[in-house]
Amino acid sequence: MKVGIEEKFMIKELISEKTAEAIKKAAKKGELGQLKPEDITELFIEKTKNPEFGDYAVNISPLAKNARMAPPKIAEAIKSYLNIDDVEVSIIQGFINFKLGNSILNNGIAKIILKNKDFGRNNLGNSEKVLLEYVSANPTGPLHIGHGRWAAVGSALANLLKFSGYEVDQEFYINDAGNQINNLGKSLWIRILQELGVEANFPQTEEEGSKNYYSGDYLIEVAKEYLKHNKDKAEEFYKNNSEPLNPSDEVIHKMSGFAKGIMFKQQEDLLRKFRTEFDTWYSETTLHQSGEVEKTIEKLRSLDKLYEKEGALWFKSSEYGDDQDRVIKKGDGSYTYLTADIAYHYDKVERGFERLINIWGADHHGYVARIKASIEAMGKNPNCLEVLLGQLVNLIISGEQVRMGKRRKMLTLEDLIEEVGVDATRFWMIMRSIDTTLDFDVDLAKSCSDENPVYYVQYAHARVCSILRTATGERFDQDNKTLLPPFITQEELKELVNSEKFDKNFLEALWKTNSEKELESTKALILKLESFEDLVQTAAKTRSPYMIARYCQELAKDFHYFYTFTRVLNVENDVMKARLCLINAVKQVFANALDLLGVCAPESM
C-alpha cells in the first residue's frame, strides 16, 4: 500500500497548515479587523490541557493585537474558514480546539505500520555534516562516572541526530600528550619499583607534589603487566635511576607510553561495552607530530594575533570576546593544552564539518570563549561550534552522596556498569537534562522494582510481546482438558501488519466498543504514538536526548493504562485484530525510541 496524503503529515502539521490557511482567507476577506496576512506569526499548536476541550488546540490571542479584535471573535471568524476532514473544531475563549475523529487516529497507526523502523525519522538536519566530540578523557586512568554520562548522552545524541537527517561523525579526542601523561609515567614507575620490592612511595602531601601522581590502585595491575614481559628492562632502569621520584626522561617516556596504551585500550573496550561507538579516535600526539600545532601558531602569527610578554607567547583572544588573552607557548618552551586544542578545532573545520558539537563537563566552560575566539581569529565562523556544557554527576549510595575524586579510591564507570547493568546505567544517565547535576542513586538504579523507570519502560515492551506470544500460542482449555488453536496464527498476524499490503480499514473495529475507558485509553495511546515524530524533531533541535527517555516513560504509562482497561485477546475477532495491530505499533515505537537511547527492548524479562 502506498502512503496516503493523510499518513504523510503529522497531526500537528496538518492542523497548523489548515489553520494558517483559514486565517489568511479570513484576513483577505477583511473579517479579522486590522490584521493583514503578513502579520501572521508562526502558530503554536499544543495539546489541550483538558481533554474535554479536544485533542489539540491553538491559542489565537497573539493575533488580537494586530487585529484589534477580541480573541473569541477572531476565533469565530477563523473557524468559519476552517474545515479539516474528520476533525471537529470548537471555540473556547481565545482557543480554537480540535477534536480528532477515528479515521485520523487510524491513519496514525497506519503511518507507524507503514514506516516501521523509520517511523520518527526526519530530515531536520538536511544532511548537515556534524562532528560530535565527547568523552575525550585523558588516558591516565579508568573512566569515571562523569565520563559515563557523556558517553551515554553523546551516543544517544548521535543516534538522535542521525535519525533526524544529520550526517554525524563521532569522535574521541585522546589527550595523550603533556604533563599529565608524564605524571602517569612517573606514577607507573613507582608502582613498578614497588612490585620489584624496592622502597618507593608516592608523595603524601601537597607540598611534596602529591597532586602530580596517580596513586590509584589501578596502576598496580599495569605494573604487573609491564613486568611480565619487561622485567630485565625494569631492573636495568632501576640501576641508573635510584631515586623513585626522579626517574630519567627515558624512563618516564617508556613508562607513560606503556601506561597510556593500556589505559586507552581499557577505555575503548569499556565504551564499546557501554554501546558507545566512535568513528574516530583522534590523538593529540599526532597533532604535534604532524606539525599541525606549529602550523596553527604560524597561521595565528601571520594574522597578527600573537605577541610576546613575560617570556611567553600569547594569543589575543580578548579581541574576540574572551575575558583575557591566553598563553600559547609557555616560558619553558612547551605548549599549553589550549594550543593543541586550537589546532584540533581548526582541523575539524578543515576536514569539512559544517557543525561542531562538543559535550564538555561544566568544569571546562571557561574554555568555550577561547576556542570560539581561535576559530574566529582563523577566519572561520565561531557559531559553527556548539558546546553542550553538562553538569556533573553525584553518586548516591545508601542515601548518601559520594563525591568523586580522580586520584583517590573511587567507583569507576566499569564498577557501576558491573553493578547496575548497561541498560539501567544508560537510561539513568540520559534521562535528565544535562543542565542539572545528576544524582545517580545506585541502589535505585539497581533495583528491579517499580521504583525504577528503566524497568517500567522495558516491562511495558515485554508486556506487548507477551500478548503477541499468547495470541499465537496454543491454549489449554481448563474445562475440557483439551488444546485449543491459537487466537491467530503467526502467519495471519504477520499479514495483519504487512506494510506491503496494509489496509487500514480494519482498524475501524477499534471504535466498536461502548466502553468509555476503552475508547479513552485507545485514543490516548494512539495520540502518544503519533506524537513521537514531532518529539524526535524537538529533541534533535534542542540536542536533548533526555526527552526521548521521558517519552518512553509516558508511552509506557499510556500503554499500561490501555492494558488495564482494554483487552486485546478474547474479544470479537475483528476487534482483536485491530488491537493486535495497535499494540504492534506500540512495540515498534518502543523499539525505535529505545534504540535511540541505546537501551534494549526485551521480549521478556
Add this chain to the structure above:
RNA sequence: GCGCCUGUAGCUCAGUGGAUAGAGUAGCGGUUUCCGAAACCGUUGGUCAUGGGUUCAACUCCCAUCAGGCGUACCA
C-alpha cells in the same frame, strides 16, 4: 569580585509567553477466577527561592537580591 549552570510538591525532576503549574517516587485508601500486579485507579501535598520590571497574558523574558554547584592557570 567576575563568568556559566541550578533553585518548581517531603524527595528526584518535566514544563515552547498563553486554559485550573504536571509526572515519578514517598504517604494514605483501593483494584487480580480473565492477555505478565515489575501493573492500574483514587487521594493528600505548591508564597514556581525573594523583590521589582516588561506584557492583554510571566514558572517562562529583563534587572536586582539570596542560596547551592562549577569555573576564574605559563594544569589538562
